[in-house]
Every structure is written in structure tokens, then in C-alpha cells.
Amino acid sequence: MSLIRKTVVYSWVIFHLIFMVLLVFSGFSLKHSISVGFFASLSSYLGLHNYLAISKRNDHNILELIGAGTAFGTFLPAVLALFFRSFLGIPSYFGFICFLAISTIIWLKSDRLDLSDESENTTTLLITGSASSAAFGQFIPLFYIASLFLGLLAVLHKFYKSKQPQYSVRPELTILILLSVVAVAV
């Protein structure tokens, strides 16, 4: 696996780990948060490759790829499911199966994963998680704790990175796991 592909997979895992932790913070069980998180992350990863298939650029940054992947990965199954059910009378989940099949073919056929300089990779993901958590927290004050935590992680990560080689993962993963434990306890 190339370094770029590793970076994408690693960033995508971090992003969806944050998503799952925040779901638990919303009050849902760990089991359901993991199942929803898994499907959302699978769709988003396939969506990412769909986006790359239509993009001519070769200097994407990781946030853009994850955002576009999440958008495409939710948009396409929703469209297919709605059309199948409304006009062909086929159960909705065939829409997802169809998306899965098409996207997997695109993914397997594609060898593109173009990424610009990613030195601040994890910090940007943590900041994104923190901002999203604060925006989502309009009605859930508990989310401010989550956003502060993620913000703190971003600062720690940036500080740590200045002393470590690139693509080191330990401190933020450790604290994210700690955050997960706190979320589950809450």
C-alpha cells in the first residue's frame, strides 16, 4: 500500500472514529453507533473514489476528499433507493446494493489517489471534528465538551508533530480511545 493510500485510509478512519464517538455522545448505544458508523464510513470511502473518478484535479487535500466522499456516498444510494422504490417498485435496499456494486468496480479499476502535501493531516481532521461538534451542539451542551476535547487534541497533535516524524499516530489515537470510553460512560 502506498504512503498516500495509507494516509487516506488512516485519515478516513480517524474521521469516522470521531463520528462514532459523537454518536455515542448523542446518547445512542455503542452497538448501534458502530453499525451506523461502519456503513457511513463504507459509503464515504466508496464515494471518495467516485469523486476521484469524475475529478480531473490531482492536488486534492484530505479534508476535501473526505467531505466529497461523504457527500457522494450518501447522495448516490439515496437517489438510487428513491428511484428504485418509487418507479420500479424494487425495495430500497437494492439502491444501496447497486451503489456498492458500481462503486466497488470504480474503486477496483481506479489507481488514482492524488493528494497534495499532507503534513497537517491529523490536526486538520481534529479541528474539523471539533468545529462540527460545536455546530451540532446547538441543542446538546454536552457536545461542547466534545468540541473542546477535540480542539485540545488538535493542539496536542500539532505540538507533538513538531517533534516527531510524519504520520505518527499514537497520541491522538490514545486520547480518542479515551474520549470513546468517556462517551460510552456518559
Next chain:
Amino acid sequence: MTYVDQIYDESLSWSIAKFGITDNALAVGFQMPGHTLTHSWAGLMQLMLGTPIFITSGAAGTLLGIMGSSALIGGFALKSINTMRSLIGTFVIWTLQMSLVDQLGVSANPRISNNLSLLWFAFTLILLLESRNYLVRGAFVVVPLVVGLTGLGKLHWGIYLVGVFGLISLIEAIRYKRITSLAILIMSGFVLACVYLAFLHGLNAFYPPVYVFSFTTAVIYAAVFINRSLGFYTKPLTNDQTTLKWAVIISVLFFVPLIALTGGANQEAYFITCSTILIAMMAGPHVLHLVQKFRTRAVVAALFFFVFILSASVFSIGAYWKFYVRAEYSSFWKLIFNLVQIRDALFLALIIVLAAVFSLMKKKADRKSNFQRHFVLLALIGNFAFMIAQSTQSIYMPRIYGSQLIELGLTDQQLEVGSWLRINSKQSDILASNHYCQTLVKVGDRVPTSPEECRHRNLNSWVAATSHRRMLLEAPITSVLGPGRTLPRDLVDRYNISLLFGSSPNSDHLAELKGYGVTFFVLEKSFSSVQSWRNFGRLVFENDKYAILEI
């Protein structure tokens, strides 16, 4: 997160996943109207994963929408200026504006139909910008399809993209003879029109439009726009950011007068909501650069300003809710309501005056740039104070006024009813209920929406949401999009028969319900004085507030 909107989203998600647009869980036998693509995703996830009610429609979809939008906006910021400051500045604007007060209906209330569709809007916007730079493969097919179908997530977003960017492309086509972008937008408009005819035809105004231009409304909404366009004056902008700047300016020129003319009857405030994405992408990367180099004195003054706005905001929110509930019809209420409504205009006036005063203290040559920097700093701090006041009201409001003011969307007793029905009824069963506003309607009337409790009851679709069964009629304001038009006879009959059977049942009412295929009736006991239901069916479930009758 179970308020009326989230309850509606849950029922719609189940309905769309189960029946598509061919049936309607809230009005059995009718086509499902409206922009339902986000609900299609939530319903699909729920159907496949078998998750409990509300997890995908109430939290996961909303959160995924916010996180995805944040990632796209952040990615765009890094693309224009690749620094942490650019990213953080963008998120500061985005987060603050996403979380501002919603009395004017211009914030994206956190719910799946807003947030997931905003993610698709942001994605389509980026795709559109990329296609203008010839960076999308198959742009003539892909972009129109994505733009048109974004309108199925939220019609306003589709109109915004086609209308605003169509106008920009038209101007460019005339000035620079570049027609590619215009051609793509024309095709997008065609797809959007097809989507409208296939899915949204018959969609009606939420409230009857006014068509009388209100100058006050125009001033208020213009103030909101200016407050949110903090970095209008930032330089230098990239080509894409310049396009976004023009899009925001066109939005102000078109949509503010439109809202002032119609009273926002078609939810035109959504055009301001989606503009926040453009504003964050355009101004965000520059905003922290603008407010740096402040001295301690200015920071201390800004902190005082923060405390002042926070206190004023807490007071106005408190007053709003206190009088909203207790004195809705008094003249005092009107004064408070108007004060809250014009808060954005007052806030804007205040920061302009303060920024002008601060800049006057500087040398003449520096005044312009100082005014701009102070304006941005004060606006950011003020928005932050609004956000804190708004989002923590569930903590301080019960302390000030007692817990009776906190309106719970779903009660445990309602959840019990839904749970019983989910377990003990068949998926094909049709349910009816009398939990609507207790005002009978005549043919030619609109769905009752006044007073507030009446509107709330006619918006609440808790039976379908918690039971996942089809209803004879529920949430008639939104399920058939009625208030903007008069109700057809069939829906009037459904509405009235449900009320009459609940309050004073007879064999004719029973026969009529059975004629519709109703098998269970969910009775809100407080609207009925009937002691025994033996002649009308079997009481199969009961708690303090509700009973379920098998008929």
C-alpha cells in the same frame, strides 16, 4: 433531539424507504410530496441496519451532514490558503453562523433535511466551481444531474445554484463569450424542472404569501446578511472566491426583497441559510488575518463587548420565551417579539458605531483598515455571544422560569404507544388518531394553524414516527402541505372524522373509519369524555394519557 421537526423526519424516512413516493405514511393513499432525498438516505440506513427509531434521521444524518460540510468547507479553505489560520478562521465563521439564533428562521436548525442536504449543496457548489475551471470529467452530464437532484434534497438549494450561478454565467457569457458554464447551468435547470415535475409538483406555500412589500422585513434581513458576510471586503480573493462573493451579493439583491415581498411564505429564508456556506468559504480563510495585530486594550474592550452581547442575548431569549408562553396575545408580547426580531439590525448598528468610534481614534490614513478590522472582530465576538446564549438556553431557562417552559417533543407515554403498535400491529395496518388541533374544518378551509398549540398539534406526527405504521391522516400541515391551499374534501373528511370519533363516537363514524381501512385508533383521552368504548371496538392498550382501540 426529538422536536416536532425531528419527529416528522423520522416518519418521513420510514415512509420513503418503505413506499417511495407512491404512498404516504402520514396520509395513506396520497403521493408523498416534497423534497425527500435526505429522508431516503435515513430510511435506507434504518431499513438495512434495523436501528432503533430516530438514530439515523435524528442524529446520524444530521451529524454526518455537519461533519461532511465542515470537511468540504475546510478543504476549500486549505485549497485557497494552505495554513492552519485559514482553516480555523473558516470554521469559526461556519460554526458561529450554523449556530446562531433561529427566531428569523435563517439558521440551519440541526435536522437531517437541513444538514445532509446542505452537505450535498456544498458538494454541488464545489463541483460547479470545478466545472467552471474545466476540472470535471463528463461535466455536461454529471453536474446537471447532481445540481438537479440536489433540489430533491432541498428545492431551495437547487433554485439557488441554478438561479444565482446561472446569472453569473450569463453575465460572463455576454462579457467574455464563455458559454460552457452557462450551458451546464441551463441543462441543470432542465433537470431541476424535471425533478420538480416528477417529485414536487403540487408543492404549495407553507403559508399563504402576502405580496405586500415590507420595508422593515427588508431592513431586518439585510442586517442579517451583512452580519453574516463578515469578510466581504477581504482581499486578495482567488477566482473561485470572487465568484462566491458575487453569488452572495446577488443573493442579497434578490432574496432579501423576495422575503420582504412574500413574508417568507415559501421558506425563502433558506436562501440565506445556504449563503452561509459561501460566506465561510469566501471570507473564512482571510478573517483571522484581518483581526490579528490587536493590542491588549482592544482585546479587553472586545471582552467587555462579548459580556454585554451575551447578557443582552440571554435577557432577550428569556423574555421571548417567557412572553411567548404566558402573554402571547398581550400588547407587551408584541413589543418583546419585535425587539427580538430586530435584534440583528440593532446588533449591526451597534458594531458599526463602535467600529467607527474605535477607528476615529486612529490617524486619518489608517481609519479605513481599522474600521474593517474592528468591524470583523466585533461581529465575530457578537456572533459568538449569540451562539453561547442560544445553545445553552436549555440549561438556564429552567432555572429562571421553571421546567414547564421546556417543551418536550416526545413523552414516555407516546413512546409506549408507538412501541406497543410496532410490536402488536401488522405493517399493513392503517391507524387513525384524534391528537390534532380540535377545530373541525369545512371544505374549502385550510388546516388550522392558530393558536400556537393548534399549529404544534397539526405539525406533530408522533404516532407514525414511533409506530412505523401508516396513518389515515397525521401532521396535516406538512404531510399534505395544506396551509397554503385549501384542503380537498377527502382530507377534510379524514380530519373531521378522526376528531368526531374521538370526542363523540357513533356507528356512522365507525363505519367511515372502517371504510378507510383503519384498524387501530390512538385516542388522546383528554379530548374524549366517553367512558366505555365497548360498542366501537376493543381497548387493547392504555396509559394515563392515551388508549389504543382496535376497531
